[in-house]
Amino acid sequence: MAEEQRSLRVAIPIFDHLTALDAVGPYEVLNAVPGVSVVFVSDKPGLILAGEAQQSHLGLRATASYKDVPHPDVIVVPGGPPTKIPLHHKPLLDWIRKAHETTLFTTSVCTGALILGSAGLLTGLECTTHWSSYKKLEEFGAKASAKRYIQQGKIITAAGVSSGIDMALYLAALLKDKVIAEGVQLLVEYDPQPPFDSGSLAKASPEVLALPFIRPLLD
Amino acid sequence: MAEEQRSLRVAIPIFDHLTALDAVGPYEVLNAVPGVSVVFVSDKPGLILAGEAQQSHLGLRATASYKDVPHPDVIVVPGGPPTKIPLHHKPLLDWIRKAHETTLFTTSVCTGALILGSAGLLTGLECTTHWSSYKKLEEFGAKASAKRYIQQGKIITAAGVSSGIDMALYLAALLKDKVIAEGVQLLVEYDPQPPFDSGSLAKASPEVLALPFIRPLLD
Numbered sequence: 001m002a003e004e005q006r007s008l009r010v011a012i013p014i015f016d017h018l019t020a021l022d023a024v025g026p027y028e029v030l031n032a033v034p035g036v037s038v039v040f041v042s043d044k045p046g047l048i049l050a051g052e053a054q055q056s057h058l059g060l061r062a063t064a065s066y067k068d069v070p071h072p073d074v075i076v077v078p079g080g081p082p083t084k085i086p087l088h089h090k091p092l093l094d095w096i097r098k099a100h101e102t103t104l105f106t107t108s109v110c111t112g113a114l115i116l117g118s119a120g121l122l123t124g125l126e127c128t129t130h131w132s133s134y135k136k137l138e139e140f141g142a143k144a145s146a147k148r149y150i151q152q153g154k155i156i157t158a159a160g161v162s163s164g165i166d167m168a169l170y171l172a173a174l175l176k177d178k179v180i181a182e183g184v185q186l187l188v189e190y191d192p193q194p195p196f197d198s199g200s201l202a203k204a205s206p207e208v209l210a211l212p213f214i215r216p217l218l219d
Numbered sequence: 220m221a222e223e224q225r226s227l228r229v230a231i232p233i234f235d236h237l238t239a240l241d242a243v244g245p246y247e248v249l250n251a252v253p254g255v256s257v258v259f260v261s262d263k264p265g266l267i268l269a270g271e272a273q274q275s276h277l278g279l280r281a282t283a284s285y286k287d288v289p290h291p292d293v294i295v296v297p298g299g300p301p302t303k304i305p306l307h308h309k310p311l312l313d314w315i316r317k318a319h320e321t322t323l324f325t326t327s328v329c330t331g332a333l334i335l336g337s338a339g340l341l342t343g344l345e346c347t348t349h350w351s352s353y354k355k356l357e358e359f360g361a362k363a364s365a366k367r368y369i370q371q372g373k374i375i376t377a378a379g380v381s382s383g384i385d386m387a388l389y390l391a392a393l394l395k396d397k398v399i400a401e402g403v404q405l406l407v408e409y410d411p412q413p414p415f416d417s418g419s420l421a422k423a424s425p426e427v428l429a430l431p432f433i434r435p436l437l438d
Contacts, residue, residue: 189379
């Protein structure tokens with residue numbers, strides 16, 4: 001709002017098979033912060049298909065290429081199924097490494113941490129990711145921890161999917177101040193009241209852990 | 220998953236200026252429920268531009284038109300700024316009214332409740348919406364209430380933006396069962412830990428309510 005302040009640019013790289021909420025949660029929070037703009041970037045501008053299922057995918061649009069946004073103030077890397085996200089896509093990893101040199105904060109949501117890890121940014125750091133990917137995260141030299149989000153210097157990693165909303169509010173306070181971040185929390189009416197309390201491995205019941213769509217992720 | 224069960228179809232109507240998280244929160248939750256598929260519908264298939272700001276919008280893709288999906292099992296109507304969402308768009312209102320005759324549940328997130336109200340579905344019902352739109356909701360004959368979500372028969376309305384995640388988990392339990400819904404909560408790791416507690420009007424401080432991007436919404 002205040003025109004004397006430099007606008008802050010948040011870049012969210014997107015790619016086919018991403019988990020949409022990983023990206024859209026932080027987008028909605030950060031885009032509501034006065035003086036912050038959020039851009040979705042990819043190899044080239046165009047439509048990206050979220051999700052695993054071919055028949056029910058959601059398309060998100062990248063409006064810029066990596067080279068269009070070489071120096072974002074903040075990066076938020078979303079995730080998706082570890083076997084399908086671009087863990088070894090050189091243009092993305094090169095962009096992250098180079099942009100990271102000048103970012104204020106370099107962040108991830110969910111298995112986006114594996115991409116930061118693959119870019120070599122997490123070695124020796126305490127980090128988090130989706131609960132199904134702690135082992136994979138440690139293969140990149142990080143120390144995996146089951147927290148909602150973890151800040152290590154200018155790197156912040158968040159847990160699975162919905163955690164990006166919590167992390168983005170924290171980030172909003174770092175970028176501006178606590179009152180503004182609280183205003184954004186009110187704007188998106190983030191007063192969570194989940195009907196159950198099964199949102200983490202520690203809280204899930206044996207019946208939940210035995211579900212056919214959960215059990216294979218525990219291996 | 221179980222092929223003997225009929226697949227349930229969730230339709231989310233989208234339109235320019237929608238608040239993306241209103242739609243993507245429920246999408247991510249409901250699309251993870253075995254035997255449920257989610258489709259984004261609009262006047263015609265194609266790109267829809269979310270958000271208010273021309274320079275930082277997010278594109279979401281509708282893959283079907285209203286007439287392609289005349290009888291969804293569930294409707295989730297997202298919202299956006301009340302002056303910009305299609306409150307009086309006849310094709311949308313006609314589709315909602317007709318589809319509602321055969322839905323299992325007809326639901327809204329945020330100011331999507333105003334669209335349900337404009338379609339004439341909320342008369343006399345206790346409903347909720349984004350905190351900034353209680354008065355507008357009552358103009359459609361509903362009784363506005365500051366709850367996270369409210370079920371009245373097969374109509375469920377949720378509060379602002381992020382509340383769609385809570386409502387969708389509740390809906391998942393109605394469509395399947397509590398254990399499956401808890402599994403989905405674990406899958407999206409919805410164990411909210413917001414860094415502040417300013418997510419509702421009742422909780423926001425005077426400083427927050429005086430913010431330039433909040434104050435005008437209180438009028």
